Amino acid sequence: MDDLLLAFYGDDFTGSTDALEGLARNGVRAMLFLGPPTPSDLAEFDDLDAVGVAGRSRSMSPEEMTEALPDAFRALADLDPTVLHYKVCSTFDSAPEIGSIGHAIDIAQGTVESPFVPVSQGSAVPAGRYVAFGHLFAEEQGEMYRIDRHPTMRDHPSTPMRESDLRRHLGEQTDRDIGLVDLRQLEGGEISLPAEEVVVFDATAPRHLHAIGADLWNRATAAEGPLFAVGSSGLEHHAFTTHWADVGLIPDTEPLIEARPAVDRIAVMSGSASPVTDRQIARAEEHGFATVRLDTVRLVNPDEATAARDEALSTARDALDDGRSVILYTARGPEDPALDQTRERYAALDLDGDDGLGARLGRQQGRIFRELVASTDLDRVCVAGGDTSGSVVSQLDVYALEPVAPTAPGAPLCRVHSRTDAFDGIEIALKGGQTGGTDYFRTVRAGGVDPE
Numbered sequence: 001m002d003d004l005l006l007a008f009y010g011d012d013f014t015g016s017t018d019a020l021e022g023l024a025r026n027g028v029r030a031m032l033f034l035g036p037p038t039p040s041d042l043a044e045f046d047d048l049d050a051v052g053v054a055g056r057s058r059s060m061s062p063e064e065m066t067e068a069l070p071d072a073f074r075a076l077a078d079l080d081p082t083v084l085h086y087k088v089c090s091t092f093d094s095a096p097e098i099g100s101i102g103h104a105i106d107i108a109q110g111t112v113e114s115p116f117v118p119v120s121q122g123s124a125v126p127a128g129r130y131v132a133f134g135h136l137f138a139e140e141q142g143e144m145y146r147i148d149r150h151p152t153m154r155d156h157p158s159t160p161m162r163e164s165d166l167r168r169h170l171g172e173q174t175d176r177d178i179g180l181v182d183l184r185q186l187e188g189g190e191i192s193l194p195a196e197e198v199v200v201f202d203a204t205a206p207r208h209l210h211a212i213g214a215d216l217w218n219r220a221t222a223a224e225g226p227l228f229a230v231g232s233s234g235l236e237h238h239a240f241t242t243h244w245a246d247v248g249l250i251p252d253t254e255p256l257i258e259a260r261p262a263v264d265r266i267a268v269m270s271g272s273a274s275p276v277t278d279r280q281i282a283r284a285e286e287h288g289f290a291t292v293r294l295d296t297v298r299l300v301n302p303d304e305a306t307a308a309r310d311e312a313l314s315t316a317r318d319a320l321d322d323g324r325s326v327i328l329y330t331a332r333g334p335e336d337p338a339l340d341q342t343r344e345r346y347a348a349l350d351l352d353g354d355d356g357l358g359a360r361l362g363r364q365q366g367r368i369f370r371e372l373v374a375s376t377d378l379d380r381v382c383v384a385g386g387d388t389s390g391s392v393v394s395q396l397d398v399y400a401l402e403p404v405a406p407t408a409p410g411a412p413l414c415r416v417h418s419r420t421d422a423f424d425g426i427e428i429a430l431k432g433g434q435t436g437g438t439d440y441f442r443t444v445r446a447g448g449v450d451p452e
Helices: 013-025 039-043 062-077 101-109 166-171 183-188 206-222 234-246 275-286 305-321 337-349 357-374 386-395 440-445
Strands: 006-010 030-033 050-054 083-087 117-120 129-132 135-140 143-146 178-181 198-201 227-231 267-270 290-293 326-329 380-384 398-405 413-418 427-431
Touching: 006 013, 006 062, 006 234, 013 030, 013 050, 013 083, 013 234, 013 386, 013 398, 013 427, 050 062, 062 083, 062 101, 083 101, 083 206, 083 234, 101 117, 101 166, 101 227, 117 206, 117 234, 166 178, 166 198, 183 206, 206 227, 206 234, 227 234, 267 275, 267 357, 267 386, 275 290, 275 326, 275 440, 290 305, 305 326, 305 357, 326 357, 337 357, 357 380, 357 386, 380 386, 380 440, 386 398, 386 427, 398 427
Parallel strands: 006 050, 006 083, 030 050, 083 227, 117 198, 117 227, 178 198, 267 326, 267 380, 290 326, 380 427
Antiparallel strands: 030 398, 129 135, 135 143, 398 413, 413 427
């Protein structure tokens, strides 16, 4: 592929569609693939400026990352992009034993050999994430929190953020030296890189992202191979795309996504225990959505899973047949007693060789959703939760996602390209736990416009 500006690997599915939306909003034609694209995959889509791969490394152990990432990085580097972006969640939640961003850098540097590795985590718009003197801050419901005091991320069930200094946090995951370009340089107008191999960049405003994008692009074009960059979708929403427009690499055109017509009903699969998702489910209930609690205690038991799936499917189909939208969910917020009950039941089962509670439950959710969508005439669906999104999308035989409409920052509607006719062409929105306003599910049903 000629003149590919950027390739990215998303460490989860919802983060991948976030990056995809950032490109499309800025007039960059991009496609998201479920695995490294083959030449025949690329030939199906004309004139792509960027490509992405939706991965799952955010939930992988270092051993699993070592198995999965080298081939993915090589395949993307072989497309000869100027920048290869390892897209991570804007909250940077990771740990040495799961979703290690530092280990991903180590793998990339053994594969791509980038001249240095910038880490650009700020994305003031749309995510409300700021980095100041190396410390990450995140907004929730209009309040700003240092990430280690954030009401959700400080107690994240798998990767709690107990350190806000990104250098210290990342330093627990890699032995590479980590430096900082702070706000004083960004405001001074000239960026001088420190000597360290990994460099964290501050950013508290779009102008900082603009400066970062220009500097990194100039360094990338001077390098022999791709520049391997780590960070949030701020690189796609602002940093690189703003600079590309400035220098004429992309046309100054309207966004490639726009609101779609409303549909009568949608189905939602939620595996998110976030309080944000809980509020969204509650608002949808107030406006007539049917809700179906999945019996997760039975779903993780091989002897009871089939019956639990059938019951959920029957209830959801009845709601759809009545003309109602439906939300199937595993939990209502982080304090839902079903979370502990399911963990205890799973531990008691002591399943030899099983790949974990999350993977087992995700497969069950994926099977339920596959059967539900295949047996109805739905045109639009939604999934809440990063890991859940990966499980569900894989069950729909998706090989590529094309952005078509904004719904909330970071969670666009996408057109499904599937090898199964029943799913090909439907629209899907993949939403992270912290993403979207209270009316998010109604906005999806309305095609990306205010449901009121």
